[in-house]
Amino acid sequence: MAVEALTATNVAVIGGGFAGLSAAWHLRQCGLRVTLFEKDHIGAGASGIAAGLLHAYMGRDAQKAWMADEALTATRALLTVSAEALKAPVIAHKGMLRVALNERQQASFYERSELHDDVEWLDATSTSERIPGLVSAPGILVHSGLCVDCPKYLQGLWLACEGAGVKRVHEAPDITTLRARFEHVIVTAGASSLDFPELTEVPLRRVKGQLVVLRWPDSIPPIKIPINSHVYILPPDDSGLCVAGATFERDYIDYEPCEASARELLMPKIASLMPALASADIVEVRAGVRVTTPTRLPIVQEIDQGLWVFSGLGARGLLYHGLYGEQLSEQIVKKEKTKTT
Ligand SMILES: Cc1cc2nc3c(=O)[nH]c(=O)nc-3n(C[C@H](O)[C@H](O)[C@H](O)COP(=O)(O)OP(=O)(O)OC[C@H]3O[C@@H](n4cnc5c(N)ncnc54)[C@H](O)[C@@H]3O)c2cc1C
Structure with missing residues (x-):
């Protein structure tokens, strides 16, 4: 497909959190013209206050999350993009201890350590030695776990987007008006996504x-x-x-x-x-x-011709925003390609 066709495609992204910046970055990397609408400041929503935990072993039983390896790879790539743009680290801490507080957790955490190379089982004596003051309980050391400095990460990722040519408008736009101007409009407005009448049927x-x-x-x-x-x-x-x-x-x-x-x-x-x-x-x-969302996985969906929603990142925004942002841009590029063939 001719690259010129993609460079003439205008995309609007509404919201400057993890989802919006990931979408903007990936779409721009594919050559599309991207304008980001943020009504407040970058990271004004949940992304700006997130604690920053990024790891694969989720929930009470530390089950490995769906597509965790692919998701971690995509997020790590964005962390690198951000750190390079900022010329400063965006990772605050490496490693994470998940503490098993009951027998069920002990059994399932131990199983994780048997199955995965990045997970190390620690008995109660070892956890107490490593972390004075911790309640006496065993746990798993997740070597691949990270804690991201979210405000810095968002700042760096926005700098990278801007450097790549993403435009920013300080505004809460009207979707109908945007759809007249842009081939694709992507709503990544976090909690405010539910306020758009166009999105009332989306299960958020x-x-x-x-x-x-x-x-x-x-x-x-x-x-x-x-x-x-x-x-x-x-x-x-x-x-x-x-x-x-x-x-x-x-x-x-x-x-x-x-x-x-x-x-x-x-x-x-x-x-x-x-x-x-x-x-x-x-x-x-x-x-x-x-x-x-009901599935506890993010939603990337074209709800009407050229109108997309990318939301529902729940408590796993850092894990999934890179992967789903990539998938969203692939879907849009594919649609544009079919238009010209
Ligand atoms: C207390 C807390 C701790 C968390 N800790 C973690 C954690 O450790 N690890 C983790 O992975 N996840 C964590 N999360 C979850 C994570 O924050 C979310 O998954 C993620 O922020 C969702 O990103 P988003 O881009 O979808 O939404 P948001 O970050 O909410 O971004 C939406 C953006 O859209 C803008 N906006 C809204 N309406 C409009 C409009 N009409 N026009 C223009 N702009 C608009 C907002 O200003 C905002 O900047 C935590 C969440 C909370 C609440």
Whole structure:
């Protein structure tokens, strides 16, 4: 197919979070003309406050996620693109400990360590030796796990998009108007995707998530890698502040951070992992809204001629945004190619 045909194809992407930037980057790499509409700033939605955990072993039983290897490869490629554009690292921590708190988890975590080279089983003595202050429990060290500095990553990925020729408009556009100007319009507006009347039939659901920022106590040494169980705790930064979370709230009143509910929902779980954090000061509460689907996998779908939705990344936005962004751009390129043949 003639490259000129693709370079004449105009695509609008609505939203500048993980999904929007991945879509914009991949489409631009295929030669299409991309304009990104962001009503606020890059990373203004859930992506900007995400804790940054990126790994393959999800859920209560640490089952390997669907297409995890391909997804991790796609995300790592974007992390490299971002770090190169920023000329600075975007990964905050490498490795992750998943703590097994009951017999069922112990059995399934142990099985993961038998099956996968990047997973190492640690008995309770080893976890306590490595992480002073941790409750006595075995776990798995996920060597391939990463913790991404999300604001930096988004900043770098946007710089790369801009450098590649993606245009940005600071606006909340009207879909009908956009469709008259662009061959393809992609909605990646996170929680706000549900507000577009064109998307009412798409099975998306909002789930609020809150994180607490805690002051690390003097009584235990700071952890060096993220700990992940029924909650996660990230290593404290240079000011002694650590992020822990997250809540999954289906019944909520608004999107605002709420210290009372975050404390009630998170602190008992945090204390059950690291008892010394039970009385840690909550310095800040952050809130965002994830979008989930019935299959718990993202949706990439053309809902009408040239109108696409890329959403539903749930709690796995970092894992899946690269892979699904790639797939979306492949689908659009394929459609453009069939138009000209
Ligand atoms: C507390 C919390 C912790 C999380 N931690 C992790 C984690 O550790 N690892 C992980 O993988 N995932 C995590 N997630 C999930 C992750 O944040 C989401 O999967 C991801 O951010 C979804 O990206 P998105 O691009 O679809 O949406 P968003 O990041 O919400 O982006 C949507 C963008 O669209 C813009 N927008 C909205 N409406 C319009 C409009 N009309 N016009 C123009 N622009 C518009 C918004 O301003 C926003 O910038 C977490 C989520 C929460 C809430």
